[in-house]
Amino acid sequence: MSKVCYGKILVVEDDSAIRETLKVWLNRSGFTTLFAVKGDEGLHAFRRENPDLVILDVMLPEIDGLEFCKRIREFSTTPVLMLSALGEATDRILGLEVGADDYLSKPFNPNEIVARVRALLRRSRFSRGIVEAKQNSVSYGKLRLEPEGHLAQWEGIPLQLTPIEFEILHLLVSNPGSTISREKFLTKVWGDDCLGDHRTVDSHIRNLRKKLKRVCDKGAFIESVWGVGYRVPRLEAA
Secondary structure, eight states: OOOOOOOEEEEEOSOHHHHHHHHHHHHHTTOEEEEESSHHHHHHHHHHHOOSEEEEESSOSSSOHHHHHHHHTTTOOOOEEEEESOOOHHHHHHHHHTTOSEEEESSOOHHHHHHHHHHHHHHHHHHTTOSSOOOOOEEETTEEEEGGGTEEEETTEEOOOOHHHHHHHHHHHTSTTOOEEHHHHIIIIIOTTOOOOHHHHHHHHHHHHHHHHTTOTTTTOSEEETTTEEEOOOOOOO
């Protein structure tokens, strides 16, 4: 009987011990693993192999992880889990702001990284309509979201949203006038087994606002509710 494959993971990491650990744990969990040691090598592998998810070290030879992430975000919404020995909050936020979906500090628990990979893939596949459960299409002013095709448009202009960004925006515009707490975002978007925190939500909201501002003057319509979370205002009837 052939072994079930739950997804193809590209690991871009220059530490051989970490590569071996990830290979053992990911393969044991049913994933196919591909490896690159340098950033430029990883970019070639990404374009060639079209992986389902990338595990990306920040400190890489040639092209570092931040630049790697920025480059693939120009044309891809593939989930990225970033690894770094740098544990400072500012480093984590920077990784999320260049387009990473999640961030984990070294040293890490292998069980945790497998859990995060599964959660990110589950979110990605849900957003793309691969699983059976589907959200409804929704319009908010000139914004149109169609979850089945992972289509986000403002007046017909496509928005290149990651799966996480798409689901955050869908949750907000499906509940205009309601404040969504950070805890609810973590549960609804990342899932009940979420391992993230409030700063993760804040970073993705910042990225969403930047992308919306590129296509509309009122790109900051995602409002902050101090100490609670975020909302979009109710639209006045025409």
